[in-house]
Amino acid sequence: MQIPSQFEIKELMKVREGPCISIFMFVSSREGETQQNPIRLRELIREAEQSMPLKLSTPTRREALLQPMRTLLIDDAIWQRPEEGLCLYSSPGLFRAFPLPMPVKDQVVVASHFYLKPLLPFLTNDVRFYILALSQHEVRLLEGTRYHIHEVALPEHVPVGISAALNYDKTQNIVQSHSGASEVSRGTGGKRSVIFHGQRPGITDTKKNLLRYFGQIDRGLHEFLHNKKVPLVLAGVEYLCPLYRKVNTYPHVPPQEVRGNPDKLSNKELHDRAWTLIESSLLQRQSEAVARYEEYAGTRRASHNINVILPASHYGQVDTLLIASDRELWGTFDTSANKTHVYKELRFGASDLLDVAATQTLLHDGSVYVLEHDRMPGDKLATAVFRY
Known part of the structure; x- marks a missing residue:
């Protein structure tokens, strides 16, 4: 089992043949609690079975929905994973199980569609990004999300180092430097690092060689990155990253960089430093979305009324939606009559209306931000800015 991808979540949004069972469960890793x-899970499956009205499902149909979940009860591998949560989806002809790297509360929802709000952070906050780790001796390309990182095989035409790029013999000196103390500084571990000195002879050639090297990297990555919009974070010593930017043609390189020699950093260390930069950008976009709502609040371009937001989301009118991650609003929305009914508690056929609004907004290419309730504008459960 793998953490749900953005594609898988969007595919689950489209399922409309019920009954659709959604189960979320906190997985304890504490000693003495794992056997629980x-x-x-058995209790949650029983709750799901009892939540399905008899008139909507025969015993055979109910068993077909529940049996894939029951097989997990004896699957030792699933309980030995280090993940903190588990979510299960079952509908006629479909079953999905996903480990979650974050804790979730135990919850069962049986409705005409899947309950996806606990997964929305994977769509809205779990941004995919690349790290390009640059040094004169090595190039690494990593792909990461908030929770994971892995190394990507370099395209064929990306040189593995400056010597390969310039076809230097191994015995040749790649970068002109001098052994005198005025021209070389000692770094960590006593290794020599090059210091550039204005326009002295040889320095211009060194920069040209580095630009040629980086140009080959950029061209080699072009086919891999073509048509992508994923941020590419640069990692390298202070003087290399600006040189790479001079030849870079990929338009989604953020201004922030992971500074330092990447050859001395593990993939995890690069991931942790890069995610700090990405997360800062995410929080800034969330703040901008809140500010934008507050700018339009009280006008026809914005609303916090779920009776207004729901129809707008179904018709593709919502540009930006903010919803509370730690609250539910149970009810039904009649798309034919554009009428909303809100319930005090969960019942069969009810949906979390915040989840419905978010799903429809995303399916119509709007933006959704999932915030804790105390960070929502005006203490609202949902706010929307409309396209028109």
């Missing part, structure tokens, strides 16, 4: 995990 299968027991709790």
